[in-house]
Amino acid sequence: MGLFLQGFLSIFDPMTFLFVTLAIIGGIIIGAIPGLTSSMGIILLLPMVYKLPPEVSLLVMAGLYCGGMYGGSISAILINTPGAPAASATVLDGHAMTKKGQAGKALSTALIGSFFGGLFSTLCLALIAPQLAKVALKFQAAEYFSLSIFGLTIMAGSSTKNIVKGLISGFFGLLISTVGIDTIVGIERFTFGNPYIMGGFSMLPVLIGVFALSQFFEDAERKKGVGLEIIKQDLSSFMLNSKELKGILPAMLIGAVVGTIIGIIPGTGGAIACFLAYDIVRNLSKKKDQFGTGLIEGVAAPEAANNGTTGGALIPMLTLGIPGDVTTAIMLGGLLLIGVRPGPLLFVERPEVVYSLLSGMFIIQFMMLGLGLAAAKISPKILDIPPMLMMPIVAVFCVVGAYTLGNSLYDVLVAFAFGIIGYFMRKRWYPGAPMVLGVILGPMAEENLNRALVVSRNDWGVLITRPISAAFLIVSLLSVIWAFYSARKKAHVKKTCHK
Amino acid sequence: MSKVDFGTGIGIMALSVAVFLIARKMPDAKIGIGPGEYPMVVAGVLFILGLVLSLQNIPWKTNARKTVKDIDGKPISLQMIKRPFFMAIVVFAYIRGMFYLGFLLLTPFFLFFAIWFFGYRRYVRAAAISIITTSVIYVVFYYGFQVLLPRFILF
Numbered sequence: 001m002g003l004f005l006q007g008f009l010s011i012f013d014p015m016t017f018l019f020v021t022l023a024i025i026g027g028i029i030i031g032a033i034p035g036l037t038s039s040m041g042i043i044l045l046l047p048m049v050y051k052l053p054p055e056v057s058l059l060v061m062a063g064l065y066c067g068g069m070y071g072g073s074i075s076a077i078l079i080n081t082p083g084a085p086a087a088s089a090t091v092l093d094g095h096a097m098t099k100k101g102q103a104g105k106a107l108s109t110a111l112i113g114s115f116f117g118g119l120f121s122t123l124c125l126a127l128i129a130p131q132l133a134k135v136a137l138k139f140q141a142a143e144y145f146s147l148s149i150f151g152l153t154i155m156a157g158s159s160t161k162n163i164v165k166g167l168i169s170g171f172f173g174l175l176i177s178t179v180g181i182d183t184i185v186g187i188e189r190f191t192f193g194n195p196y197i198m199g200g201f202s203m204l205p206v207l208i209g210v211f212a213l214s215q216f217f218e219d220a221e222r223k224k225g226v227g228l229e230i231i232k233q234d235l236s237s238f239m240l241n242s243k244e245l246k247g248i249l250p251a252m253l254i255g256a257v258v259g260t261i262i263g264i265i266p267g268t269g270g271a272i273a274c275f276l277a278y279d280i281v282r283n284l285s286k287k288k289d290q291f292g293t294g295l296i297e298g299v300a301a302p303e304a305a306n307n308g309t310t311g312g313a314l315i316p317m318l319t320l321g322i323p324g325d326v327t328t329a330i331m332l333g334g335l336l337l338i339g340v341r342p343g344p345l346l347f348v349e350r351p352e353v354v355y356s357l358l359s360g361m362f363i364i365q366f367m368m369l370g371l372g373l374a375a376a377k378i379s380p381k382i383l384d385i386p387p388m389l390m391m392p393i394v395a396v397f398c399v400v401g402a403y404t405l406g407n408s409l410y411d412v413l414v415a416f417a418f419g420i421i422g423y424f425m426r427k428r429w430y431p432g433a434p435m436v437l438g439v440i441l442g443p444m445a446e447e448n449l450n451r452a453l454v455v456s457r458n459d460w461g462v463l464i465t466r467p468i469s470a471a472f473l474i475v476s477l478l479s480v481i482w483a484f485y486s487a488r489k490k491a492h493v494k495k496t497c498h499k
Numbered sequence: 500m501s502k503v504d505f506g507t508g509i510g511i512m513a514l515s516v517a518v519f520l521i522a523r524k525m526p527d528a529k530i531g532i533g534p535g536e537y538p539m540v541v542a543g544v545l546f547i548l549g550l551v552l553s554l555q556n557i558p559w560k561t562n563a564r565k566t567v568k569d570i571d572g573k574p575i576s577l578q579m580i581k582r583p584f585f586m587a588i589v590v591f592a593y594i595r596g597m598f599y600l601g602f603l604l605l606t607p608f609f610l611f612f613a614i615w616f617f618g619y620r621r622y623v624r625a626a627a628i629s630i631i632t633t634s635v636i637y638v639v640f641y642y643g644f645q646v647l648l649p650r651f652i653l654f
Contacts, residue, residue: 036644044645164555168511168548174541182534187525189534190518213590220586220616221579255531389625392613393632396606399594400636404646412594420587428503445538456533 006352007055007359016056020364023063024371030064031071032083032379034208034401038068039327054340055356061331062310062357063364066118068327069270069307070372074379075112077299078103079394081212085203086270086306088436089278091211093291093298100294103383104238107376109296112240113252113303115369120256120304120363121263121311129315135449136264136316141451142462146472148445151272152437153476154279163483165430173438174445176201183443184450196410203271205402206439207416210432212398213419218426219391238377240296245274248300251281255304261307263312269325270306271440275433277305283479311361318342332465501556508553515546586616601651606633 010016023045030041041064049057072087077094090110097106124132139147152170176444179190180200191197240248255277262273281301282291291298313324323329323345335342340353346353382390402415456462464470519542525535593609610629619625640646 002647040644075623164548164552168545168552171541171545171548175538175545178538178541184531184629185526185528187534189525189538190521198509215586217583220583222618386619388617388619389614389628392610395590395613396632396636399597400602400640400646400648403648404640404644407647409594409598409649412597416587416590416594419590423583428507446532448529449530449537458530 005359007356010055010356011059011360011363016059019052019056019060020063020360021367021371022059022066022367024364026065027067028071028074028368028371028375029090031068031087032074032375032400034075034081034212036404037084037204037327037399038065038071038406039330041068042327042330042334045195046330046337049334049338050432052338054335054338054350054353057338058331058357059334059360059364061334062314062361063367065327065331066114066307066310066361066364066368067371069118069310070111070114070303070368072306073114073299073303074107074375077106077110078379079212079390080215081394081398082207084270085207085436085440086274086309087302088207088211088271088433089274089302089305090299092278092433093293093295096292096294097296097299098383102294104376105240105296106294106299107237107379108249108373109299110303111369111372111376112245113248113255113300114372116252116300117256117259117304117308118310118365118368119362120253121260121308122358122365123493124260125311125315125318125361126358129319132260132264132312132315135261136266136320136322138468140466141448141455142210142466142469143472144265144448145445146463146469147265147268147272148441148448150159150472150476151276152434152441153250154276160360160405162429163480163487165428166434166483167480169425169430169432170434170438173435173440174403174442175438176206176435177439177442178446180430181271183447192279201414201418201439202405202411203436203440204405205411207420207436208398208402209415209418209420210422210436213396213415214422214426214432216391216395216398217419217423219387221419221498238298244296248296251285251297251301252304254281254284256308257303259308260312263309263324264315266316266324267444268309269313271437273305273309274302275437277301280307299366308491314357314361318346318357319344323364360367385485502558505553505556505558506552508549508556511549511552512546515542515549518542519546582616586613589613589616597649599652602648603633604638604651606636 011020026041027038030036031038042061045060045064049061052060068084069086072082072084073090073094075081075083076087076090077098080095080098082088082091082093094106094110097103152174153167177200179197181187181191181198182189188198258274258277258280259270262268263270264277278291278298278301281297282288285297287292287295287297287473309325313328313349316322316324317328317332319342321332321341323332332342339348340350385393398415399412404407405411425432425435452462453460462469463473519539522535522538522542525533527533527535589609589612593605596605607626607629610632611625613620614625614629636650640648
């Protein structure tokens with residue numbers, strides 16, 4: 001208890017408070033810019049982290065991490081471009097709310113969802129970190145593979161009226177992920193001798209192309225800006241009322257739980273959590289058909305999930321020394337740099353560092369709430385910029401964002417190519433989200449399938465004899481069958497009504 | 500019912516077959532999955548999905564769906580894609596040109612053209628916005644995020 005109190009007091013030290021505030025603001029800004037991620041922000045921070053005491057370094061990195069997760073929702077909601085992969089699901093309903101003039105409400109919903117998710121996962125981190133770490137250890141190769149298939153089928157089945165198109169999009173994403181040098185054996189696949197695509201297609205350029213550049217090309221259809229008028233935003237109902245808050249509570253809770261669980265599984269991250277949470281909430285909702293048209297639940301759930309991964313990802317990092325995602329991997333590097341070795345002995349050898357982080361994470365959520373409110377109030381002003389000016393500027397940001405990944409124009413060309421593909425997909429109502437998810441999950445699915453088969457000596461039964469893996473596969477199959485059945489039922493009802 | 504979706508389904512089946520044939524030539528693994536097996540499985544599933552899509556949209560099916568609003572997408576006409584196609588060429592030229600001319604030199608021209616293309620006709624303001632935006636992005640990314648944006652090839 002004394003260490004907790006000490007941790008709480010340490011964050012209120014003026015210099016620490018200032019650094020953490022700047023880190024959260026920096027995280028929100030970095031998260032909001034497409035192409036930049038919180039992991040990149042932490043990399044830039046590392047030289048400074050080296051000079052600070054370990055407790056302060058950890059809090060600064062955590063502040064940037066949490067701020068970055070929320071920041072991604074700002075561009076997702078305002079300009080239909082997720083600032084980070086973890087905000088990809090927020091686009092679905094967030095931008096729809098902006099088109100209805102409810103950008104302020106969407107941003108405040110995202111903030112409240114992020115706050116709730118972050119707080120929930122921090123509580124889990126503080127109270128049951130060692131128990132949750134045991135769950136993480138149960139996940140082996142078979143479970144990772146089944147989780148990938150689960151995530152993909154769930155997303156594909158729910159993101160469109162035509163499940164076949166959703167599944168085509170998802171499996172096309174899986175196919176795209178096979179391009180490049182095979183990570184298992186090391187031979188080239190589908191490169192056709194082109195050295196540039198030996199590295200395959202990274203997730204970020206695909207994301208930027210499918211979501212943002214495709215929108216840019218679609219808007220280019222309109223002559224002389226017709227149809228590109230400024231959408232007046234209603235900022236008077238910026239905050240949610242008590243009824244709306246009560247309404248999104250179940251969605252936020254589901255999102256927070258999903259996010260925390262996904263976060264503790266090493267190698268996953270916010271991108272998977274946000275889609276999973278969105279789909280689970282959608283399937284459980286009575287307003288299932290309205291998802292994608294601008295429902296606040298559709299914003300609250302993925303945002304609670306992606307910030308839920310922050311605390312979740314810190315659990316295996318601190319308790320086992322295994323990072324939960326890319327950002328915590330870099331944080332792990334930062335900690336090693338300053339002489340703090342995460343792992344089972346951290347709680348014993350350096351308790352002041354751990355408790356400082358635990359108590360600091362609580363305060364960070366509240367700080368993020370305050371700073372995020374200011375960001376949510378200011379950022380809709382971007383929408384006052386005429387779309388005729390905004391769209392070209394967004395296109396340049398997309399180009400620069402894609403370039404930032406590897407300082408290479410190749411990534412920009414990838415974003416461009418997927419922008420073209422995304423444009424035609426939009427025309428024929430193929431959803432982009434499953435394809436992006438396929439690109440994210442493809443490598444994880446293949447590597448873990450291979451690993452599972454190597455360990456089991458080519459016994460495919462390992463996928464169904466392990467309970468968690470079997471559960472994921474059964475739910476995946478049921479969700480596909482259910483989606484087909486629902487679609488046929490709807491078509492039949494429509495046919496009957498027409499007669 | 501949609502001819503475009505029928506054609507897309509056929510195209511997906513053709514792509515799947517091509518992927519399958521290429522992946523088949525890859526070496527097998529004695530244990531685990533070889534580099535070709537995973538793409539073959541994915542191609543197989545895509546083939547089935549393409550087949551289902553085609554069957555859902557067989558053109559010679561005669562039914563009352565003609566009176567039902569097509570919910571499967573908007574028709575794509577050449578007239579409609581003329582402008583996006585042109586913009587895509589411009590964007591491609593911008594990206595390729597950046598390798599030689601650099602970000603600072605080329606971006607203001609791209610921005611100015613794109614702003615004009617989208618229908619903004621206040622030229623002086625558009626020029627100012629193009630230059631200022633380019634400068635701000637350059638400064639933020641170069642000095643803030645330490646990202647070395649492409650430079651003019653002669654510098």
